[in-house]
Amino acid sequence: MAGPMKMRATLAGGNTEVRVLMTHPMTTAQSGQPLHFIQNVTVKLNGRAVIEAEVSQAVSRNPVFSFRLKGGAKGDKIEVAWLDNKGESNKIETAVA
Amino acid sequence: MKLLLLLLVQIFPALAQPTPKDVEKVMQRDFHARGQAGMERVVQDGIQRVCTETHDRPPAELAKRLEADQMKTVAFPQGSLIGDWKRGERIAQNGRGMQWTDAPGAPTGGSCYNCHQLSPKEISFGTIGPSLAGFGAKRGSGPDMQRYVYGKIYNAKAYSLCSQMPRLGYSGTLTEQQIKDLVGLLLDPASPVNQ
């Protein structure tokens, strides 16, 4: 089972700042453990994809990402989802505060 | 008056400041042996006791006497004391050894960079001890200097009683050859310390 995620989305200077935390081992090929890392991250604003990312095992364990979205209003729905190389996934949704 | 004080201490032992002996007893109760770290390690020797009691500021006379005692523990090898600085650098970088997590008998390090600057190429160095960058270049590498460096690494307390530096030879942490290699690191003109 995928570990917890946490997200904060706040209005700052007319834009929306998003910070998201993910629980994931992000093991590398060099570690001697089975390769296990997040490959895709998607950010949606009110159901529409605004950021689509591909990442590698070089992203640190328990990934932390910050994004900025244009404008935004209190209550806007932000969703961040990840998918890893083993097909495991998780997502979190929050309203802009 | 003295009796009254003693009585008070008896009634309110909680308010008295524990002596090093009291603390040792607490540790004997609350600590346990693990791996190579046996319970004999919580028992203080005379120097540890004096340094604890005086918060590392022993009276000069006493310090001089005890330092002389410590000097007797240093076994200086014959001949040149300058070993291989390349091995010395690895020993200086290595911070392992003597812990309950370290396998007994595994090669131990000197933890030198934890507290000292040595090779100026290494930017991750500690400052608890003085910088030793350029040590040999400044002080030369003659027999007296070799002896001083060897002795200081073997038993730092022979030179400064309450020094924070471990007695790396006396405690069995480093071998004679390892200490020679460290002497090489500090004194060899080819060592990065002296570049």
Next chain:
Amino acid sequence: MTRAFAAILITCFGFCAPARAQDVKTEIERYRQMVSEGSPAELFEVEGEALWKKPQGPKQAALEKCDLGLGPGVLKGAYAALPRYFKDADRVMDLETRLLHCMTTLQGRSREEATQRVFGNADRPSEMESLSAYVAAQSRGMKMAPGESHPKEKAAYELGRALYFQRAGPWDFACTSCHGEEGKRIRLQELPVLLKPENARSVVATWPAYRISTSGFITMQWRMNNCYQQMRMPEPAFGSDATVALIHFITVTGKGEVYSGPGNKR
């Protein structure tokens, strides 16, 4: 971090260019600042909350009724008032010691079982670590005010202070060997002098914490344990009077600071 990766880092000495000490200090501070802006510590709080509410042990009870000093189940501000004297146990307890007490009393678990794995790792954090993250977080914004009035609280302070100066072991170390003089560091790590309120305050306000180098969560009991390991001493028992006394001494020295943790450590 993996061993191979660590080995690569250790070989760095051969390649790292020299740099001025002041630049190094400034850049390391900047590094820490940037890392602390997004701390995975919060992930451990989420785990801790679930554990706090999970029925466990022979009594199949949750810890929700655990009295951390402000009454059964009161979490808000409880960490900021620890360590303190607890009448029911007739001793001073820090957070972890108290949690262990609740595991044995409320949940009916044996001390052996509950302390079998108090320090975890990144792959599997310990129950104690996640719970510490959760409970400590409920004191954010509150002033640290450990108990200081009970005679046993005073005695713990004095014992903690004495332990801080106690030199022993094959390397003759006391806490003061590393944490005794201001402005000193081990490698690049600056060492707070925990005898001084101005040094202890920020420490007390940020523990327990996420540890960057291991991606795990670390607690004050772990800090004491790991310091004694590095001091080449035998192991202090988890939740023992000696460890609680040291934690109490440090917390009292740093009292008054507003709690802002769980923080980030190297």
Next chain:
Amino acid sequence: MNRLRRTLLGALAALLAKPLAALATWNESAFGAKTPQDALKGIGAANPTASKEIVIDAPQIAENGAVVPIEIVSNLPGTSSIAVVLEKNPFPLAAKFEFKEGALPYLKLNVKMAETSDVRVVVAAAGGRYYSASREIKVTIGGCGG
């Protein structure tokens, strides 16, 4: 429960379980590249133009290579993607972020660096042109080493 219904429910459950998997792509050749040049080729950015409009904020020295924070802002008009290449890592390409309408070309992330190295940021801007900027980050060791 009849068989048809069970099959349909099963298919639906599978669909719900992996909504991302169906859509996600991962550029295996670019991420599998072992040199920065091959990684750049893999994302179609073989010869990016140097640009001062890409701002990389990162410490010059990282206390721990396992977590190196990097903050990136692109001031290039029409920025549609930002890629991060860690030049001395065994697999240099660390991430590629695509920004669509509604997202600002800004990103902060933590990466692992095996050793002191240049960090190259490659931006796709208006007209599908690629630009880049780089910055050196030194990786050190900290603590007692024990």
